Amino acid sequence: MTQQEVTHGVQHDVRVLLPTQLRTLAGVPREVSVSVVGDVTQRSVLDALEASLPSLGGTIRDRATARRRPFIRYFACGEDLSQESPDALLPDAVVSGREPFIVLGAIAGG
């Protein structure tokens, strides 16, 4: 049974870790929780995050294209999910709240 079949219509409280700049910008601690109804994907998590914290709109995903900004990376459960489809289902551990979905600023510069 796929996650999609399991989660359809169900609300999930997903933990999200934010990089320092975005925590400061939004005035929130390192970890926040967002409620996602239905499939838990990068897109649905980030949509919920931006809905609850509007100041983060455009800071993780480009406003015009909705694509991940070049220096932003996504991790969860020790895996780099940055290149995954935004509509791919996130790991069960993220869906259940055991593990956070991590938004990270890529290392750039010396």
Add this chain to the structure above:
Amino acid sequence: MSAVRLLVGTRKGAFVLTSDASRRSWSVEGPHFVGWEVYHLKGSPADPDRIYASQSSSWSGQVVQRSNDGGKSWETVGNDFTYQGHPGTHQWYDGSPHPWEFARVWHFEPSLDDPDTVYAGVEDAALFRSTDAGKSWQELAGLRENETGTSWQPGAGGMAVHTIIQDPSDQQRMFVAISAAGVFRTDDGGETWNRKNKGLHSEFMPDPDAEVGHCVHRIAQHPARPSTLFMQKHWDVMRSDDAGDSWTEVSGDLPTDFGFPIAINANDPNTVYVVPITSDSVHYPPQGRLRVYRSRSGGGEWEPLTEGLPQTHCYTNVLRDAMDVDHLDPCGVYFGTTGGQVYGSSDDGDHWTAIVEHLPAVLSVEVQDLA
């Protein structure tokens, strides 16, 4: 007037410097927006407590901040700068077509009479306007859709609308300057725009009469003489006396006519300031001596102003938005450097002092005259 406030944008945050009218002792407050680039902050002429700030980073893109209390507190407002329609392409550095992509806001220009109306000059070059205090932004697409738009190309720092001037004598008239396209003027409130680059010559372009492609670094206008504009171009200091219809060179006896900012004394439309920089590839003052040059004749003849400025081993730059004047008499002149110094003069530029010396690289300096 009882106080002067400087809004200073830097590579790593914003600072607010305040003095009474004597301009001898300054308080330094900040940093705001720690760790972010602040290309520009500017206060509303109609309400000095209303300030708009452009906060951006390569990681997290563009954020717009607004203060309603003179910079004490800030709130994020709208950052959706979506080009109207299908923006198509402009020229890339190599001459190939490149999609129009929003990168950041370089400059905010609040309306002369409405604190809730503000213009934003952005990279890739376009002009936006908000009429709800920054909550939402609409492109004035007539500029980008100018017949020459597809041929615009970036300068070394990007392709941006960096100067916006609202004509105080004609509400329908505005000027913008774009690197590297040139000057454009609207006479219908921003609907349509005409290029205003006749007389500009750029040695990197094969056509000596090219009407776009010029790397205009900054233009300035004195409100008492709105038909006269001064320009610091990539090379050349220029002047127009017909609202940009034609330009003549007034570099005169400057040691080099490369530079970025240009400003006009608030009390005399013939007194102009530039900061000559060695060359396009050597972005520091000639001989490592930081000199502001002043013309009291509207260009042509220039005098170096050195009192209080470093005259040895100074290898900083002064960027295009990093110089401004107050409206006291004598006029205060202020500029910030890429070395993190903000210098001020309270006597038309005769004497200078370092107001603050160790900020991050200064990107912009704007002056507010406070009642």
